[in-house]
Amino acid sequence: MGILEVKDVNKRFGGLQALGNVNLSVAENSVHAIIGPNGAGKSTLLNCLIGKLEPDTGSVTFQGQSVLGRTPYEINQMGISRVFQTPEIFTDLTVMENMLIPCFAKRDGAFRMHAFETISNEKEVIERAEHMLEEVNMTEKLHMVAGSMSRGDKRRLEMAMCLVQAPKLLLLDEPTAGMARADTNNTIDLLKEIHEKHDITIAIIEHDMHVVFSLAERITVLAQGTPLVEDTPENIKGHPKVKEAYLGEAA
């Protein structure tokens, strides 16, 4: 039984079958990649996992609890964090403030009227945020406005914001899309480090095979809305069905 279980999920958009009978099990503490050519239904699947879309049939459970019909903030409070294709951070706020928000969310829940507390008195929360920033090597950027940083730094910050909440599952949506090679490698290293240090399951949707094969322990190949194969990276590399799916796309 994996930490995240997708069972018989179907999703149609009008006449288009976006997802057909998707079954997926992500094992606890693993790095699981979902790959597939364009239009294979990767994003639709991801949106079903985080409450943005509701599948027509089937179930998605996280640690035995259904995530369907829940709002994004409820899903986050269950222990799922998400990293977006383009970093979603609080661009007007400083790096430190960006870090404090998830810390408060973790401590206080979805809403609390903490209007008469003072941030500078919350030593524990601040320490926690500082500690996390140290881990991603951003301590010297503490007071920078987040929006003025490079894309790579924004990505780092976003991941730090997710990790500081100590999620059980981290969902990554093409985390290296549009990045330079050096930034991509940095991100890979960062993810590796994170996975070693924390008890965390990582599910990653990715286009870049370099990223997938350097990180993933298991890979699911999606094509035309259905899982084609699921196996270890070594076995996927030479798999005839996978070649067909990708070459078919190329041709």
Add this chain to the structure above:
Amino acid sequence: MDAIILQILNGLDKGSAYALIALGLTLIFGTLGVVNFAHGALFMLGSFCAVTLQRLLSLSFTVVDPTKKDFLGNPLKVDTPYVVDWFGDAAGNAIINWSVPLAILFAIPVMLFIGYAMERGLIKHFYKRPHADQILVTFGLAIVIQEIVKYFYGANPIPTPAPAAFKGSLDFGVMIGFAENTIIYPYWRLIYFVFSAVIVSAVFAFLRFTTFGMVVRAGMADRETVGLLGINIDKRFTIMFGMAAAVAGLAGVMYAPINSPNYHMGMDFLVLSFVVVVVGGMGSLPGAVLAGFLLGILESFASMNEVKSLIPGIDQIIIYLVAIIILLTRPRGLMGRKGVMEE
């Protein structure tokens, strides 16, 4: 039954005004992505075009007529409008009498120009600014226009009569088999409704059957892609803004006999027209027109004495109540499209 028909008819003229303003608002919002809080002011300017023309045509010179005496025994001063002097008695007076319809011709170039100047001079610089800034700057502009009008025309409503030929009412009930005087409808309101219907149809036909309109519609659906086709969309949008201003202006010109123009009528209509746009669905032209008539008629029903005695004050708030209910149940409005104005 006759009462129902009467209320529907009564709602049509106000509904027409809402529909025309909302149509312009939607055109501007859909094409330029700008929320124009000064649109009500354009409607008001239209009404004042009618006032201005009437005043211009009535400009007179005074002659002292020594042959006649007034009741104090002084020589009588006779005011003769220039047009009467130039075109003779019959033609001159007819021109003055017909000044409101004539004001349509006067208002079209004036409003087109005002719209053009507004877009080029101000709105253009706000395309990339946040919606809040657009709201604020057009809100400021609305105040400025309103105060300028107040400065020149005073704070009191200015009666602007329709041509004498349209003074009476049509006994509509007799035509469809009811007793006499059960359903009577003033001619001018009927004309206003027909006029609005013509303008709405003209705008729709223009958007549907001309290349220009096609590009504009495509731009409303997806501005970036149309821009990629190498079509200069901005220039067309400027013209579109002028057109929307002209539509609001014409709505105002013809409304002058129904509601004596005053400087704050723009804002009164604007708030309601916004509600109409929201109910119809932001960015949907048919939605704006439909909702305009619908809310106009609803308002007219709510002001029936029977309804008012049942729920006092309902006529004052019915439109807002409907808007609230619609927004809570159908957040996109009656005919709103997905993806328009959704954060």
Add this chain to the structure above:
Amino acid sequence: MLGLSKKDTTFLLIVMFLTLATPILLQPFPEGSGLAQFNAGYPDLMQRFAIYGIFAIGFNILFGLTGYLSFGHAAFLGVGSYSVVWMYKLLSYNVLPGLILAVIMSALFALLIGYVSLRRSGIYFSILTLAMAQMSFNLAYSVLTPLTNGETGLQVYGDDPQVLMGEGGPTSPHFFGIVMNEATKVDFAGWQFTFSNGYYFCAIIAIIVFYISLRIFRSPFGLMLRAIKTNQTRMSYTGLNTRPYTLAAFVISGMYAGLAGGLLAAMDPLAGAERMQWTASGEVVLMTILGGAGTLMGPVLGAGFIKYFENIFSKINDNVLHGWFAVLPDGLEDTIVFLMHPFIGKGWHLTLGLLFMLVVIFLPGGLIEGGQRLRNWIKRDKEPKGPSKDTEHHPKPKPHVA
């Protein structure tokens, strides 16, 4: 002190000092001098500074922090005024019960309006609040006449119960015997200073609510509100429910507006529906952006600025202008007076509208940002080669996004 950092404590002390010394600071010109017309130390005007300052501080908690642009805050102002006058009518001229009721009523009202309006964001929200306020205005004018006295406005009549009114009690608004419109005049070497009870009452309340707003700005709650303005998607994927936060901000700012409305009635025991009109809502928006939305002091400055110039402009007439420009040649004098005529006296609203546009176009960050730009500019002038450090650490705040 009071749960504030050292810097903020100093800041608050300065604000307190300035507020309490206002009757002296705003009388820079001796009585009888030609410039005395520019003095602003009149009780009536100073009370307005304090009251509209409170209004703007509250509005800023909503608009400045969350970016939600409400066009209906005048409705709460009206609710506050009506509440206070009703308490006068039922109990006595003591302002305290009225002010408490004003805050409670406006909170309930804000909860209702906020609950509906906050289902949408951006322009939908602005339009909804505008419509709600306009609806309240219509109601106050028509159906609710028994509560609001319609066009005449609500006021205290001789046959009102006033059950707590003792024999010989004050017959105008007072706070436990301290009568609002009483003042002590002090003459000092040609200057005249008026220390009015009403002003100090408003000023002390203003200081308290400023302190509350300062605490909110420095609290995790305030941080969440600023985060909502920046990125709502990240908010919800961080496990935060944005709606109660925005609703709380809306209700708090509504309470500030209700308090301000109540104080208006504490100065002058009247309440009219026109206080709820959209122009009043627009005015507070202008005060906030003119001073600088999202800054602590900005809205107060904006409120003071607008109320001061409203006062000055309304007092000026053509004769005054002729007096000013008398040194110029006659033709030029007449032209200038002619050109300025539409903007003065009753033309204040025209000036206000123009000001509105100019601020949005040229100074979206308001006076505070303008001041900062000026300072940077002077600094850069002094050391032309030194790279401006400020641009790296404090990039220009993004224009407010609704």
